[in-house]
Amino acid sequence: MPASAPPPLRDPHKPMSLTLFGTGGSAAVPDVACTTDPAHGCRCCLDTVGHPQSRNVRGNTGAVIRVPLESGEEKTILIDCGKTFREMALKFFPEKGLRKIDACILTHHHADAIDGLDDLRAWTYHSAVEQTIPLYCTKVTYLQIAQSFAYMVSKSAGSGGGAVPSFEWHIMPDDEDWDVCGVRITPFPLHHGIYFTEPPTPLLCLGFLIDQSVLYISDTSFIPEAQWTRLGSYLSLPSPSGAFPSPPRRRSLSLSRARSSASASPPLPRLQALIIDTGGALRLSPSHFGLPQAIATARRLGVQRTYLTDLGHGVSHACWLDACRALSRGERSPAPGEGRAGEAPAWKVRDEEEQQAPHAHVYEGLDPAGHVEDVELFVERALEAVEEWAGGVRPREERLWVRPGFDGLTIEWEAAEGGTRVWDSEYQYDRE
Template sequence: MDSDVQSSSDESSPPSSAAPSTRRSTSKPLSFTFLGTGGSSALPLISCVTKPEEACPSCFDTVFDPDSKNIRGNTGGVLRVPQDDGTEATILIDCGKTFREAALKWFVKKGLRRIDACLLTHLHADAIDGLDDLRAWTFKSVIEKTIPIYCTRTTYDAIASGFPYMINKKAASGGGALPNFDWHIMPEDQDWQICGVTVTPLPFHHGCYFDRVPPRPLICSAFLIDSSILYASDLSYIPEAEWDRLATYISLPSQNGLFPSSSLSRSRAARPLPRLQAAILDIGGGLTSTPTSHIGLPHTIAIARRLGALRTYLTDFSHGETHQTWLEWCERFGRGECSDRARLEGRAAQKRVVSAWRSWTEGELPPTRARVGPPPQADNPFALIPDPPSGSTFIDDHSEGFIRQAFEAVEEWAGGVLPGRWVRPACDGMTIEWDRWSEGSSGLEWCEERVRDDEYDR
């Protein structure tokens, strides 16, 4: 597959056709390190830490703990792809406003130096405003002469308009250092072969433009990596056409929860599609959703169910609840807990037939029945619910109220309670790795778990 390419050292001539980088990789594990797991404002918020007596729990925690997991940069990360010569290719995904401080911390701790390619998901500041800092890599070829940048035409045009010197150095002013890039303008409907790994771009919606009626969607590319990991950091809606496309790369469950690829009648000569190892999904909408930009927890869990992902990592956190509170909810969700209301329904809830997943229309929001505020008091029927099970981490009243509200929000949107799923909050610096899908003849590898991380698998 060809792509348009242009070097930032060129004049503003039309991009020419050239093939992207295609170094072959070995069977060693691939890995992804989160450089940032916070929203566009990052965490903590200045408005919170400058008035700690009124700060939210997550921002307040960072005032006293410099290593707090509630310190979160703009969403992004580093994909490492082993090569046949024993080296690793390093692919940067997004380069937002907090990239420099993230690189100073995590590149050193993770033994990173080179950047062999950079993939951009969309045109917002939290995805592209750190590109200028890449001059620390390319100025006078101190680390490398140039960095290939892969993005869609829309993102390229936005950068050309806002940062013309990144496209054409003749547009620069003054005598400062400039980054040096090779621009690859990539199609949204074809695989990208980069540094020995297949990246499938998926044009998901991330809100919309307001320049016309009806509004047109703003596209943010999600990336299916190696048909194993789905990275979708900024998301408001997945069009049905993209679900159909995903179904040609990975095995998706039917609404009764069965995987078509698991059929015993399938010919042994027909290689089944692999099951998605992990989904990295937006949680920026909190417990509800912001239909103009981000999904929230109910939509996120619904998407994870429809993907049939073995693991789901949450990213793009806003301030408010702490990492520990999110982790407590995820663990209790995975153990099969449910909301106060679901417990009161008792056997009726158990007999209800619940689909494994549901679809929805763009802009459709969860119901608003979920309570807001502290946990129920003694005169409230919900107070009949027992305390959290033994073994749970200590959670204060505020966090317990949030956790119960989260259960209600997910259950109401999904239509009922399902057995637990593996969901965890990601944090900056966390690394997940996975083995490539085996091409053995048995066909059983399609559903085997091949993913692990250095935060929850220790």
């Protein structure tokens, strides 16, 4: 789409959707070391052998946004294009009725986000599906791609028969809204580990707020306070007590104040859905959130629905599902611990230097390889890990709704009376 072309008109009467095209980390799932060792491989990976439809098959983290237009057509926006994109596309494009890619937005320049770009030649070579694909990314990501895959940004760097993808590059700022296929995409640069420089500098990975309704965070180890401040300018966020600001009551206002209130900006929306990195499993890793940090972030956002992504091998989908249901029910860990009794603040500010303690006891008794999966013990340890980092459970009416994502899960949302309505293809009636 040329920069001068007007954005397409979105149909406000039809829902938008986001389908998870991958929910595994950079190595994806299954792990070949497990699938070739039936005596010791983890239960998660072994479950996939001979079962390609298993919920434990997890491609590199990525997603597809579908945007309905007033014309009756639909625009498709790809989020990242990692190493496993081709096999995910072969599976889900026919299944979901997809064909074109109208845009691709990139979170960062790691292999699990960009190494599938070469496979997009199947769409653009000889205009098989479309002549070119617009790509949106920051200058840092563009320069990394140009250095590693020069032919993707300049055809003069190509050789042979010229079977290379055709891209239209859009170098975008990381502190301003992007208009992509008529959708408002707001980037938030988050920390995804650090470079070992002097002084150390963070590797930045973009989180995307989509349509002011869904927040997509695929890779992060820390969210700077400056980005929390920016989030608060787009979304209604709760106070540390968990309460949301209440709009003023017109009846109690004077006439002049009522007129002033009526002309003021509408209240900010509450976040409907969060897709968030849980690559560290039960604890923070140097470059990924674990479950405790994901839950603490969801609390601070006051989000309606939370979906976990970047899930590695060693813990099966069924195991994650039981742990998430226990959290959603407000269950407590049986292990005693200081600060875990009673109600806790909804969230608290933490420094980047504040790392999660090793908490070896969190994994005590669990098979590190996951060959023998003790679901009950994993749930107990998950509750304990969350309590130690994010505090005790909240009152019943303020509990989180959290579920594990899986490849192919579709989340939909649309404007409704009183706000935005959100639902998904799997857990819609799962109210635990």
